[in-house]
Amino acid sequence: MAGSYKMKILHLDKNHILLLNQLKDLGYTNHEDYFSSKDEVEQKIQDYDGIIIRSRFTIDKQLLDAAINLKFIGRVGAGLENIDVAYAKQKGVYLISAPEGNRNAVGEHTLGMLLSLFNKLNKADDEVRNGKWLREENRGVELDGKTVGIIGYGNMGKAFAKKLRGFDVEVVCYDIKNDVGDENCRQVLLLEFQERVDVVSLHTPETSLTLNMINTDFINQFKKPFWLLNTARGKSVVTKDLVEALRSGKIFGAGLDVLEYEKASFEDLFENESMPEAFKYLINAENVLLTPHVAGWTVESKEKLAQTIVDKIKDRFC
Numbered sequence: 013m014a015g016s017y018k019m020k021i022l023h024l025d026k027n028h029i030l031l032l033n034q035l036k037d038l039g040y041t042n043h044e045d046y047f048s049s050k051d052e053v054e055q056k057i058q059d060y061d062g063i064i065i066r067s068r069f070t071i072d073k074q075l076l077d078a079a080i081n082l083k084f085i086g087r088v089g090a091g092l093e094n095i096d097v098a099y100a101k102q103k104g105v106y107l108i109s110a111p112e113g114n115r116n117a118v119g120e121h122t123l124g125m126l127l128s129l130f131n132k133l134n135k136a137d138d139e140v141r142n143g144k145w146l147r148e149e150n151r152g153v154e155l156d157g158k159t160v161g162i163i164g165y166g167n168m169g170k171a172f173a174k175k176l177r178g179f180d181v182e183v184v185c186y187d188i189k190n191d192v193g194d195e196n197c198r199q200v201l202l203l204e205f206q207e208r209v210d211v212v213s214l215h216t217p218e219t220s221l222t223l224n225m226i227n228t229d230f231i232n233q234f235k236k237p238f239w240l241l242n243t244a245r246g247k248s249v250v251t252k253d254l255v256e257a258l259r260s261g262k263i264f265g266a267g268l269d270v271l272e273y274e275k276a277s278f279e280d281l282f283e284n285e286s287m288p289e290a291f292k293y294l295i296n297a298e299n300v301l302l303t304p305h306v307a308g309w310t311v312e313s314k315e316k317l318a319q320t321i322v323d324k325i326k327d328r329f330c
Contacts, residue, residue: 019083019329020059025066027088028318035322038330054078064088064321071095076103084108084328086321090115090168090308093218093245108324111167113317114308119171121307122213122243125267128301129239130155135298156180161209163225164216164244165192165199172213173197184208188221211239218245228253231262239264243307246270251290258297265299269307 020041023032032042043060045053050069057063057079064086065071071085073096082105085095090111100107128134131152139146158181162169165185173183173196183197186205193199200208212234216222226240226249240263242249251272257263273281273288281304294300308317 019061021062021064022053022057022060023064024053025064025068025088027064027066028314030315031064031088031318031322034319035325038322038326050075057082062086062325065094067094069094071100073099076100076105079105084325086110086325088113088317088321090118091217091245106328108321108328110317110320110324113320114310114313115167115171116316117310117313118168118215118243118307119175121269121303122172122241122267123175125241125243125269125301125303126160126211126213126239127155129265129267129299132298134301158182158210159184159208160211160213161186161205161238162197162213162215163187163205164214164222165189165197166215166217168244169213169215170194170196172215182208206233207235209234209238210236211241213241214244214248216244216248218247222248224248224250226250226254228256231257234262237262237264240266242267243269246272246274246305248272251288251294255290255293258293258299265301266294267301268294269303270305271302274305 018039018041020043021035023042023044024046026046035042054075057075058081060079061081061083062085063071063082066088071094076082076096076099084106085100086108087095088110090109092107092109095107097107132150136150156179160176160181160183162173162183162185165187169185173185176183177196184200184205185193185197186200186202191199214226222245224247231253240254249272254263254266258266271281271291273291294302
């Protein structure tokens with residue numbers, strides 16, 4: 013930071029304490045505001061050089077116009093979908109995310125979901141707790157010999173593929189970018205992907221290309237029934253189409269850490285108070301495993317996410 017001017021950062025979500033401490037050590041002035049409304053934040057945002065946020069609200073055109081001195085936004089998470097990225101870049105605001113911080117957590121969570129589905133762990137656990145001892149009904153299937161398909165081979169997809177190295181499986185990926193495959197995964201065209209895979213795992217950001225991507229038309233193009241895992245973004249999967257595929261057996265089972273019904277903040281489930289019919293099916297389905305958007309939400313990732321943001325701010329501005 014040039015001269016003696018101390019850049020001021022507004023923290024809009026609570027994160028690991030190291031974020032505040034290390035930025036202070038670097039000479040930044042930290043202000044914390046975890047409760048003001050978006051309108052109230054807009055009234056004072058012109059005083060700040062940086063914003064640190066998770067998913068509390070959207071950084072849209074109106075807020076960016078008010079932030080006349082803004083130099084950067086740090087999102088303590090993997091994606092930037094709650095920020096108007098194009099407009100921020102147009103205004104010269106540097107955008108920082110931290111997919112490196114929770115990729116390992118997502119990889120482990122995804123593997124855990126897959127193994128739990130294959131071995132009916134959630135169903136069996138519930139039955140034993142209720143006095144049922146059903147062995148044949150809980151006979152599982154093995155991962156060895158299967159073909160695992162990853163859609164989106166970035167930080168999260170690569171972390172999941174790395175976790176699969178100890179299994180006798182073939183791992184393939186489909187990605188809109190070329191030449192992303194590595195020693196853990198072979199990149200294939202979509203046609204081969206849909207012909208071969210037994211498991212589909214989503215690791216894509218939320219974009220216009222991925223919105224409602226997993227729908228009936230897409231599902232029906234697969235040669236074999238498959239298992240679906242989504243630890244990416246809920247709006248990539250059309251839930252009613254997923255339910256239809258679960259009912260018909262086109263999809264054997266699903267592990268969902270995210271749902272299309274999540275609010276944009278990711279902090280609550282439904283946009284309104286009514287429960288969609290498709291969700292009612294999911295919560296009663298024995299071949300569906302649900303978690304509340306916590307795949308990247310570990311003790312370790314909380315620290316790593318914060319450290320990644322600090323390091324990127326330091327590299328850019330110090």
